Amino acid sequence: MTKTFLSALWVPLLAFAMAGCSPDTTEIGDIALVTAIGIDYDKENHQFTFSSYSIMPMAGGADQPGRLSQWVARSNGGSILESARNLKSQAGKTLIWVHNKFIIVGEEAARHSFSEIMDFLTRNRQIRMSSYLIVSEGKAADQLRAKVGTGDMLSNDLLGKIRNENAWGKNVAIPLHDIADRYGSPDRGFITGKIKTVFDGDMQGQKAELKGAAVFNRGRLAGWIEGDDVLVYRLLSDKQLWNSLEFDKTVRYERAAMTFLVRESKHSVRTSFRRGVPVVDIYLKFSASIGEIDRTLPLQDPSVIKQMERLVSKELEKMMDTSLHHYQREVKVDILGWADLFAAHHPRQWEKIKADWSTVYPAVKANVTVDVKIEKLGLIRVLKD
Amino acid sequence: MPAKQGQITFTSFGCLLFSYLSGFSTLFLIEAKFLNQDVWMAYSIGMALSFGILWLLHRTQIRLPNLTMLEVFDHALGKLFSRVVLCFYLVYLLEIQGDASQALTSFYRSVVLPNTPTNSILLMLALTTTYAVSVGFHAIVRSVLLALPFFLLGIAFILLMISQDVHTNPFLPPFRHSAALIGYGGLLSFFLPFGKSIVFCFLFDRIGSGRKKMASIFAALFLAGLYLCAATYLTFGSLGMRLTSHSLFPFFSAIQLVKLGEYLERIEIMIIGIWTLFTVFEIIVLQYIFVQLFTHVFRIQRPKWFVLPIGLLFFAISERSFREVYDQDYYNSHIAPFSTLIPTVVIPLLLFVVGSIRLKRLSGA
Amino acid sequence: MQQQARPLHRSSAANIQALQETFSDNASFVTRDLSCRTGPDRAAFAYLDVLVDEKLLHQNVIRKMNEDLELPYDQFDLKVLGSLYSAGKVEVIDDWSAVPEFLYQAGAVLFVDGHPCVYGILMPGYDTRSIGEPKIEVNVRGPRDSFIEDHDKNLSMIYRRLKTSDLKSLSYIIGTQSRTKVTLLYMEGKMDRELAAKLRRKLADFQCDVLLANTQIEELIQDSAYSPFPQIANTERPDRVVTSLSRGKAVILTDGTPIALIAPTTFFEMLHPSEDMYERFHFANFIRIIRTITLFISLFGPSLYIALTTFHLEMIPTPLMMAFLTSKAGIPFPTFVEALIMETAFEILREASLRLPKVVGQSVSIVGALIIGEAAVQSGIVSRPVVIVVAMTGISSFTIPSFGTALSIRLLRFPLMLLASYAGVLGMALGFLVLLLHLCSLHSIGVPYLNPISADGWKKTLQNYVRLPARLRNGTGSREPDYDKNIP
Structure with missing residues (x-):
């Protein structure tokens, strides 16, 4: 009997719930x-x-779409x-x-x-x-x-x-x-x-x-x-920002100017305290592909490829160091969130330096290591003069 | 022992318990907001305490295995005193269901339907839960078993998608909160959600006695805790600790960030639909147990006649509760964790102690 | 026509006279006298000429009797009866009230002088439809015969497939005026005894005047009259009947109806046509998945559209949103009213197409599609998305094998639309929950409607979602698990 009554109770409720009775509808x-x-x-x-x-x-007409x-x-x-x-x-x-x-x-x-x-x-x-x-x-x-x-x-x-x-x-x-x-x-x-x-x-x-x-x-x-400061921020930040990022980097090798398309593949940022000084060790791994060379190079020679990789690594490290220096010494704002990293991994030491972070931050030592691997050469192997 | 009419398997019991606990648990994440990365300790305390209390109740009940829990109360505490004690449970059930109904309503009004009157939503809830109680326990259990795979699939999918947004380590730094704070968090998580499982003792007679019963309870509590932990830590990781502490509905905000491809965003509405079902299951089970207790306490011969009035009572209580905007928060953090200790800890302990003395004489004699 | 409850006369003339009075004003009633040589009124046949095969009667029975009577004989009646018994199965009737009933069963009765009883022989000579192909449950690979209105032919189709003495068939004559023959079939040892006894009792106690279709029997044995879902399955295919019998179900055949009733049934069986049995399990499972999706589409399609476009605009991807904006611009009706108009129009079209003569059927359906599809959109009455949603919903509902279940789902769409228009996804969730609880509380002659959900054994439960490969399936048939009773 209860069931029937309840089922019957739904009917007036539904009737009440006719269109337009709800105040939350938007047409x-x-x-x-x-x-x-x-x-x-x-x-x-x-x-x-x-x-x-x-x-x-x-609204459109009969023969025109809206x-x-x-x-x-x-x-x-x-x-x-x-x-x-x-x-x-x-x-x-x-x-x-x-x-x-x-x-x-x-x-x-x-x-x-x-x-x-x-x-x-x-x-x-x-x-x-x-x-x-x-x-x-x-x-x-x-x-x-x-x-x-x-x-x-x-x-x-x-x-x-x-x-x-x-x-x-x-x-x-x-x-x-x-x-x-x-x-x-x-x-x-x-x-x-x-x-x-x-x-x-x-x-x-x-x-x-x-x-x-x-x-x-x-x-x-x-x-x-x-410019590059933004690029470096992206490379050191959350995965969503660097995962699909592919940027160009031009380096000089002997007398050739080469442009690479570089993509970050691995990323590791570790914080530590050495003799009371906060240190950030950054290790980045990139994969590169050759975009453009302006003269002939013996690309089949493995030692040439290795040299190129070292060059690109150095260039990238230089770029990172410049930007980090800019953040720490000129902008003086911890935009990369190192404070959070120190607080998460070294809570006790962090408590000590927390109050003075604005002065400690510029002095944080950042060591950047970059590894580059050239993976693709494009569709041609060598360019003849 | 021959199977009694109207019994369910222990797996169904476990599924029912899991659904009952999981519907509402991830809504506010109250303990997570102040315990942050140490909240797993609070959840563990809540789970352990609930399991302990249920185990005590189980030990009491198996002294008289052929009786329902209500009859065990009568035998252990005497008919009159047990009725008084059971009234505490009636009040507790009314409180909890008012809390759940108002929380669900306030969620919908904050997020989805801001202008719909509270009464309409509460009335719809009350009608649904009353109808559910009128169709009977087996129908309720069967519908839970039917809906549970969809819930699990949806939640697993959502948790997987949220995990792709995680960008900070939610477990660090560990052990940064005082024992007192963790204790308080444990008390809160015992109140909501784990301690609510205590009322399942009134359904013990539905599955008979045995070790499998406690195993299914343990599995349900553990899985509910696991789900809660997963939701909490994924929320920390994707939203960040600070934003989690500031959000009213952190898990919901984390689900909002889930994107499928470029354009399909804010699929949380579908998950909310499924999740609403499980919160309503909780209120249904509460109402069902209330009907059992009510008919026992007031010696009612025809329980079917009281299903609708009790449903209307539930509507009236939830409509009248938490009228000010700060009431619910205050109740959840300051009043309820302590006031609900009476039915969830004190009375089961009392029953166990008194029961050990009196029932030994009874079953031994 | 009042049955006279009195024993028969010894005199065949008196009996014939009485029978003629009973069948006065009945042009089909015919009597044939056999005793021309020995004298009148020694023996006579009576029958209804529209029911009896007169040619057969004359050739096989009456002519033979007359021939026998030409030869010298000792006892007239023994000779006559001897000829009759050699013609076929003879029934001896000694109760006057049973005589007209026998005539209506296409029988011819023989009155013999001096015998206070009547001898009846069945000789049906009316035309029945020949066994044809199934109209509703069509499939590609399985058998192509279907039931017809003739009860005996239906029974023969089942007997040819189940050649076991475990198959029990109990006959009932139901209907004081229609005297319809109803047969209950089940397999001894597979069907639950209590259920079988319950069905037997119900059929034996059923009283009505006229039993035309088995809908009345369905109403008799179903548990809930108010539920929109059918609790008794029906089928026009003998192979489906045989499968159900081997699974421990009972089948009811009614004379005059080409549909058999199967009880108990579950919701999942309503969704699985017999086609699944004849295909490989990959395809069967793929189609089951599709069918589950279409079940949800047919139930929730319009309400989901209404909920999303009026409450949850954030869920629609932005490019789609922009397309909706352009299509909905200038439409005068709210979304709910639009959807309601289109759904109603679709239902009207569906009903109309059922009653169309075949000649005009094709053209009307084209006109209907044109009117609803193009003209309504172009005149700005409804928007394009609504037409697509309604069409998808309609087509999805055609994939549900059981017609009764499809009808109930069509009906349940409307309350869900109302709920969605009032409270969006909350309304839909609550509506779905109420529906789910209702289904879970339904029983089909005592067996829970969603039974296998709570059964023990993963194989049994799984078989209601997917079709397992042959190796993993249980043996032939399975007893239903214990029946939980509904205890609140």
Whole structure:
């Protein structure tokens, strides 16, 4: 009897649950998909500016398929949430944040109000933890208005650029969850990607360039790093950043200039204390393939190959040493997270030096050893003059 | 001993216990947030304590092997006193189910359905669990056995995918927390989830006596602990210690990072569906045991008539519980680990001690 | 027509008279007098000419009798009866009420003067359908015969396959007006005795006026009338019946219905057609996997689509999301209503196609596809993704071998859609749980519907998910494991 009554009870419940009765439904026809957002901060007026780059559907006719149109909007407010809500006054559709992939933080916002931004992003249920947080040189809102050379949507273009970073290595995009985790540490710093607009003569407009990285220390923007420094960061960082990375390295062998395509295959970072001094031993193994040689070389000779490998190793070690020196002595921010490594592997000694880490870090001895193995020669064996 | 009508195999019992423990255990990861890499010690304490208490109850029950646990309570403590003691269990069951229902509701409202009224979700839960209790124990066990392979497959897949995101060593540095803190963590993990298994003593008569019963309980506790450890440490490794401590639902946040290829992200919704099923199984088992206790304590002849009112009682209790936003957190960390010691530790010990004295006389005589 | 409960007269004339009164206003009733030489009313035949093979009766029985009567004889009745007994199996009827029933069974009765009983001989002469190919359970490699409306021919098909005396067949006449013959078959030693006794009791006690189809018997023996799932399997194939009998199940054949009932049955057996037995185990398992997937698609397809597109937009990959955006733009209805419109239209089309004459069948299905597919999308009533989802769901439901189970799954889609539209995945999960619990609580004449799940032995449990190679399979048939009773 109970069973029947309960089964019967489901019927009015289902009847009640007719379409439109749920307050959480969103109809796809009514939404605008936000794919990139920008947050700026004006320190003088204590105003946040929230910009969004959205994609909206436009209905097609009987013989035309529907199209997508792009829309950039901007609004101000006293807090990030307020400015995001104020955006709704401009929106003719419901804004959906769940497909957002990029959060662009303006330079001023990164310097002065990054903690508020992080709190907003991590607390909100619609913001994806796997979206990329990128700092812009200048205002974030300007990046969203940049032109795209291929005519594609901005978010797709940025996504493609991030995919292509595996072929270049001098830019980086860090997902939000990594930043949220590193942000809370008082000892270590972190980096995020950097974006800026440059004038493009062909397009007669500003285009967005993903290049370099922004350095954060103690929750605030502390500076920028470029070029090889970013590459070295990637090589010494998490596996996701170097696993698919293949970069080029040019070396001189005798009078020949050779360009190799280099890929990291093994990675070992060990921390230790020697006579009270913190030491980091870095061992990296690379596999290389010849990309280009400008004159004939006897590639069949094993000793030649061995010499090349040594040369490339030396070049890479030099590159690493230069960048590490830059991080330690010039930037003075522990972006590689050595503080975490020391804390994990040598907790007792770490407790002693923890308070002075900002002064100890520049003095940490970093020994880099690189091993290169040339594995591929390309499709031709020798180039005749 | 001839098999009694209505019995289940010890494997089914183990599967039921595993499902009961695993549904809810990975939601908040309360101990993990302050014990970090040493949390395995807290889990071990919780598991060991639960197994110990269940073993004591088992030893008491086998003195009178042909009786149900409730009858053993009556014989050991006297009819009147045992009823008073069983009322503690009734209150405990109401507390735990209110906690579970509200936790599930708050999870859904935080993550998936922010505007749906709490009452609707609680009502749907209550109707489902009441229907489950009305169809009977064997149907419940059978449905658990049917759903368990899908759960295990889904969870194994997710854990495998999360392990690819792990970038820090979650086990280091070890032994950095004080014994007091680890003890407190052990107490918390005994409250949630391992100590909840104590109420399974009321189902002992369903599988008969024997060493296989304790073996299946041990296996279920161990596997539930293993799953919890795997989930916790993978969360540490992929999210990082700091973010784990700050997140409200750390395991869920870790699942959010799982990506299949380039575009298929946020597949956690599917896992949540399966995982919801198992949390609901927990509430179903709690409600079923509540019905057994209730009919025994109040000497009810027709239990079937009380299934629906008890379901509505469950709905009412969970609807009225944890009304303020901080209530549940406070309850889970400050009140419940201590208040629930009475039904989960004190009463079983009491039963064991008194039972050893009184029942020896009874079974010896 | 009231049966007169009285013994027969000694006089055949009186009996014939009484029978003529009973069958007054019945143009088919015929009497044939045999005793022209010796005098009237010595012996006479009575039968219904539409049922009896008159030619056979005349040639084999009446003519022979007349010939015998030409020769010198001592006793008239012995001669007549001797001829009758040589013509076939004779039944002696001494109860008046059984006489009309015998006539309706296509029998001819012989009244002999001086005998207070009647001699009946069965001579069916009506046409029945010849044994043809199965219409619903079609397969590639197995046998191609199927049951027909004639009960005896059906029984003969089973006897030809199971040549053992362990096969028990018990007959019942059910229906006070239809007097339908119902046979219960089972294998002694394989079927549980209690279950067999239970079925026998139920069939023996069943009362009704007219038993036309075995649906009434199904309703009699099933455990739960309210469940949408059928608890008794039905089949039109003799080989399936024989397999079930050898597995310890009971089979019920009803005269006039070309479908046999099999009890007890389990949910998994509903999903496994007999095709699986005739193919190699690789293919059988592959198809089982496909069938399990289609089961889920047919049950959850539309509700999953509704849940994802209205609640869980994050789960849809971004490029697909953009495609959905363009296709859904301008559609006036909410997703749930769209899905409901399309599902209803599909059901209407399916129902209509059942009753179409073959001549117009093809053209209407093309028109239906055009209307629903192209025109509805282009006029902006529904969007393309919904059409695809509904079509996939419909096709998936056709892969379920048991028609009854497919029907119930079609029906259960709608409540799940409602739940998904209200609470997304939570609603679907709870709906699925309620369904699962319901299935787990069902019994098929006392045997749990999802029985093998909790049985001992991994082989038995596994065999309900995959078909094991011959070496690993258990021996022929297996007793059902102990039956748990439902104790809350």
